[in-house]
Amino acid sequence: MTNHLRLGVNIDHVATIRNARGGLHPDPLRAAEMAAAAGADGITVHLREDRRHITDADLDRLSIGVALPINLEMAATDEMLGIALRHRPHAACIVPERRTERTTEGGLDAAGQHNVLAPIVSRLADAGMRVSLFITPDERQLEAAARLGAPVVELHTGPYAHAEGGAVVFELERLARAAELGVRMGLEIHAGHGLTFDNVAPVAALPTLAELNIGHFLIGEAVFVGLDAAIRRMRAAMDAARAAA
Ligand code: PXP
Numbered sequence: 302m303t304n305h306l307r308l309g310v311n312i313d314h315v316a317t318i319r320n321a322r323g324g325l326h327p328d329p330l331r332a333a334e335m336a337a338a339a340g341a342d343g344i345t346v347h348l349r350e351d352r353r354h355i356t357d358a359d360l361d362r363l364s365i366g367v368a369l370p371i372n373l374e375m376a377a378t379d380e381m382l383g384i385a386l387r388h389r390p391h392a393a394c395i396v397p398e399r400r401t402e403r404t405t406e407g408g409l410d411a412a413g414q415h416n417v418l419a420p421i422v423s424r425l426a427d428a429g430m431r432v433s434l435f436i437t438p439d440e441r442q443l444e445a446a447a448r449l450g451a452p453v454v455e456l457h458t459g460p461y462a463h464a465e466g467g468a469v470v471f472e473l474e475r476l477a478r479a480a481e482l483g484v485r486m487g488l489e490i491h492a493g494h495g496l497t498f499d500n501v502a503p504v505a506a507l508p509t510l511a512e513l514n515i516g517h518f519l520i521g522e523a524v525f526v527g528l529d530a531a532i533r534r535m536r537a538a539m540d541a542a543r544a545a546a
Contacts, residue, residue, distance in 0.1 A: 306505055306539050307342035309372055309493070310532060311516025316354040318520075329359050332520075332528060333367045339532035343391070345514045347374035348384060350398060357384070364388045372514065374435070377414070377421050385425055392431040394455055394491075394514075395421065408437035408457045412445035422449045433491060438479030447486045454483055455491040455514065458504060462495025473503050480509035498522075498538055505542035513539065 315332040319325065333344045344367055346355045363371060370391030375381035376398035385393050395418065397409045411418060411434050418434070425432045433453035436442035437460070446454045456479055461472035480490045492504055493514035505513065515535060522531040 306543050307512035309343040309345040309514040310336040310341040311345040313354040314520040330362050330366050335528050337369050339529045340536040343370045345372040393425045394433040396435040409434050411442050438476050443483050453489040458492050459494040484509045501538050502542040505539040506546035
């Protein structure tokens with residue numbers, strides 16, 4: 302357990318906006334530098350197979366130019382493994398990836414894909430990366446992650462973020478139980494997906510979490526208040542929730 306809840310800022314959608322015009326603006330590297338100045342603890346990017354947002358060239362520049370640890374979200378493919386091994390980011394988070402999805406929709410089937418994931422997890426870990434698996438908050442997936450030897454899991458907060466009415470508490474309790482179980486298994490627990498100013502506090506208050514990864518909302522909010530202000534407000538909301546817990 303840790304008192305400081307780390308904030309990983311996912312800057313993919315800075316690249317999405319840039320790519321809409323095909324030029325150089327807005328620059329994800331500049332966003333990463335601003336995120337660092339605003340209190341982010343890490344920068345997260347997802348290099349997708351179709352390169353719809355962050356590109357290989359972005360990853361090159363970010364790897365050289367960003368002082369913060371980089372968390373590379375990646376599909377469990379040979380191509381992505383090769384890229385991760387060349388760049389050796391601080392962390393590699395294995396996520397499921399479907400070409401037709403708008404964003405990462407579900408968690409990884411760590412249980413069903415053991416044989417595919419095992420060599421990838423061990424090669425990433427052997428190269429010094431902190432490997433994390435993006436999973437739904439359930440016992441079977443946690444056990445599978447532990448069996449794979451991943452030191453970290455990132456719990457999918459999408460079902461919590463999109464829940465309504467009584468389902469919100471149900472999903473929050475599911476996250477809390479999974480996080481506690483994961484800590485008992487010796488895993489470091491991260492969480493992310495769909496988090497906003499309005500829903501982050503109950504998640505940030507969970508003492509078993511070490512890191513939140515937040516992207517789409519922050520980049521969207523930056524349109525209105527600026528990236529620096531959006532990240533500072535998220536940082537403050539997380540810290541306040543932790544302090545009150
Ligand atoms: N964590 C993982 C593994 C993700 O795939 C994403 C989305 O790219 C996030 C966190 C961040 O989600 P959001 O963009 O909804 O904040």
